[in-house]
Amino acid sequence: xxxxxxxxxxxxxxxxxxxxxxxxxxxxxxxxxxxxxxxxxxxxxxxxxxxxxxxxxxxxxxxxxxxxxxxxxxxxxxxxxxxxxxxxxxxxxxxxxxxxxxxxxxxxxxxxxxxxxxxxxxxxxxxxxxxxxxxxxxxxxxxxxxxxx
Amino acid sequence: xxxxxxxxxxxxxxxxxxxxxxxxxxxxxxxxxxxxxxxxxxxxxxxxxxxxxxxxxxxxxxxxxxxxxxxxxxxxxxxxxxxxxxxxxxxxxxxxxxxxxxxxxxxxxxxxxxxxxxxxxxxxxxxxxxxxxxxxxxxxxxxxxxxxxxxxxxxxxxxxxxxxxxxxxxxxxxxxxxxxxxxxxxxxxxxxxxxxxxxxxxxxxxxxxxxxxxxxxxxxxxxxxxxxxxxxxxxxxxxxxxxxxxxxxxxxxxxxxxxxxxxxxxxxxxxxxxxxxxxxxxxxxxxxxxxxxxxxxxxxxxxxxxxxxxxxxxxxxxxxxxxxxxxxxxxxxxxxxxxxxxxxxxxxxxxxxxxxxxxxxxxxxxxxxxxxxxxxx
Numbered sequence: 001x002x003x004x005x006x007x008x009x010x011x012x013x014x015x016x017x018x019x020x021x022x023x024x025x026x027x028x029x030x031x032x033x034x035x036x037x038x039x040x041x042x043x044x045x046x047x048x049x050x051x052x053x054x055x056x057x058x059x060x061x062x063x064x065x066x067x068x069x070x071x072x073x074x075x076x077x078x079x080x081x082x083x084x085x086x087x088x089x090x091x092x093x094x095x096x097x098x099x100x101x102x103x104x105x106x107x108x109x110x111x112x113x114x115x116x117x118x119x120x121x122x123x124x125x126x127x128x129x130x131x132x133x134x135x136x137x138x139x140x141x142x143x144x145x146x147x148x149x
Numbered sequence: 150x151x152x153x154x155x156x157x158x159x160x161x162x163x164x165x166x167x168x169x170x171x172x173x174x175x176x177x178x179x180x181x182x183x184x185x186x187x188x189x190x191x192x193x194x195x196x197x198x199x200x201x202x203x204x205x206x207x208x209x210x211x212x213x214x215x216x217x218x219x220x221x222x223x224x225x226x227x228x229x230x231x232x233x234x235x236x237x238x239x240x241x242x243x244x245x246x247x248x249x250x251x252x253x254x255x256x257x258x259x260x261x262x263x264x265x266x267x268x269x270x271x272x273x274x275x276x277x278x279x280x281x282x283x284x285x286x287x288x289x290x291x292x293x294x295x296x297x298x299x300x301x302x303x304x305x306x307x308x309x310x311x312x313x314x315x316x317x318x319x320x321x322x323x324x325x326x327x328x329x330x331x332x333x334x335x336x337x338x339x340x341x342x343x344x345x346x347x348x349x350x351x352x353x354x355x356x357x358x359x360x361x362x363x364x365x366x367x368x369x370x371x372x373x374x375x376x377x378x379x380x381x382x383x384x385x386x387x388x389x390x391x392x393x394x395x396x397x398x399x400x401x402x403x404x405x406x407x408x409x410x411x412x413x414x415x416x417x418x419x420x421x422x423x424x425x426x427x428x429x430x431x432x433x434x435x436x437x438x439x440x441x442x443x444x445x446x447x448x449x450x451x452x453x454x455x456x457x458x459x460x461x462x463x464x465x466x467x468x469x470x471x472x473x474x475x476x477x478x479x480x481x482x483x484x485x486x487x488x489x490x491x492x493x494x495x496x497x498x499x500x501x502x503x504x505x506x507x508x509x510x511x512x513x514x515x516x517x518x519x520x521x522x523x524x525x526x
Contacts, residue, residue, distance in 0.1 A: 001206065002203050005202035018153070018242070031235070032233040053156055056154075087169040088167055118169070
């Protein structure tokens with residue numbers, strides 16, 4: 001089985017980041033590292049789409065902050081020891097050009113292998129790491145999300 | 150605006166699990182970055198050139214990533230932290246960013262030797278020998294295309310592997326050539342170079358192929374490929390790699406002495422005889438490094454040689470060292486290194502293997518390696 005990995009580093013995600021994010025080295029993709037996991041309470045999968053998680057503030061490049069619910073996270077920008085390639089799975093329906101009347105076992109295998117294709121969409125050299133414990137904050141409008149750390 | 154809304158993706162179901170992080174070794178990073186520059190340039194010329202990266206492997210195998218030249222093992226490293234992949238928003242590019250995926254692992258890429266050894270097992274019953282055209286119909290088949298998609302090796306390594314293993318591609322099928330038949334063809338080639346008074350620096354391929362086909366019924370496809378294994382063919386002219394031919398002929402003789410040693414002098418005599426006067430002076434034992442063992446004589450006896458091909462040794466490093474140290478209790482560095490070439494990517498890796506599986510001893514004769522554990526009894 002061969003999985004194609006294409007390389008298309010530019011113009012994958014059409015709009016670019018505002019300059020405060022872009023100055024981290026990549027204008028279309030950024031990696032944020034959190035301790036623990038984001039735990040989002042949602043009843044149905046569809047309500048997750050576009051769900052508000054928190055506020056990311058990058059005014060001071062040395063001290064990025066992330067506010068999730070009543071918690072404030074302070075982070076830092078770290079240069080990765082080795083650059084990371086970000087691979088994105090593509091939903092491809094392009095390679096179905098083999099004759100449909102062929103033996104079924106073969107075509108099933110072909111569909112499986114051809115429907116998976118990955119593309120390296122970015123090479124990232126820096127990430128934002130929020131490694132400290134969250135600080136509780138008051139006087140902010142409540143929201144339904146909670147960052148569990 | 151420096152404060153951004155962090156939101157989940159607008160299509161979480163589709164995005165979740167669709168991202169992976171690959172830790173890029175410097176040379177791979179360079180390939181990717183230069184490749185993207187090239188594609189950017191080629192778009193203007195309206196040609197589609199996709200730089201080739203492939204993930205290869207059977208579902209039961211560990212996956213590898215291949216560039217056009219090299220092979221990397223893909224290993225998953227689990228992170229205790231979460232890494233969010235964040236991209237700009239289409240609807241509100243200035244104020245919102247989206248979390249596209251949450252990842253808990255990165256994939257590490259480590260250069261490895263291509264897994265070509267499978268070929269010899271897969272092709273065991275498909276050897277090509279003189280006059281076996283009748284057998285062809287009943288023979289199991291393994292096609293070039295099938296092998297290319299199944300063998301975990303990059304394009305360059307794969308074609309080099311076929312060449313090194315002396316595997317013919319006949320009508321799209323892979324057929325390793327019978328060693329004895331190969332020696333015959335090479336001997337014939339050397340003879341015809343002389344009798345047709347062609348220079349081995351620039352011999353007309355067509356002439357050689359024709360004479361082999363007409364007088365010895367060797368198919369053109371076979372002799373053409375054999376010629377291309379042993380040197381460069383350019384504009385129909387063959388620049389023979391004399392050392393490679395001499396080496397192959399030497400192995401052809403030595404092959405019969407796997408269990409019954411041959412005296413070194415006798416072997417050299419036979420070898421020189423086969424290669425002929427022109428190349429007699431190029432005959433030297435070092436050409437056969439990694440394929441023979443030299444048994445030093447005790448007093449009054451001759452030095453003898455046995456055939457000991459590294460290609461027949463186990464691929465797993467530990468198993469290989471067991472076999473090496475069972476064959477000999479101790480090895481000189483210069484000797485053992487030839488038997489480790491095909492399992493280590495570079496000399497650094499090789500030394501690591503030596504450090505791990507062998508014990509070094511230094512005496513007046515230099516560095517010796519012995520087994521870390523005692524295998525006998």
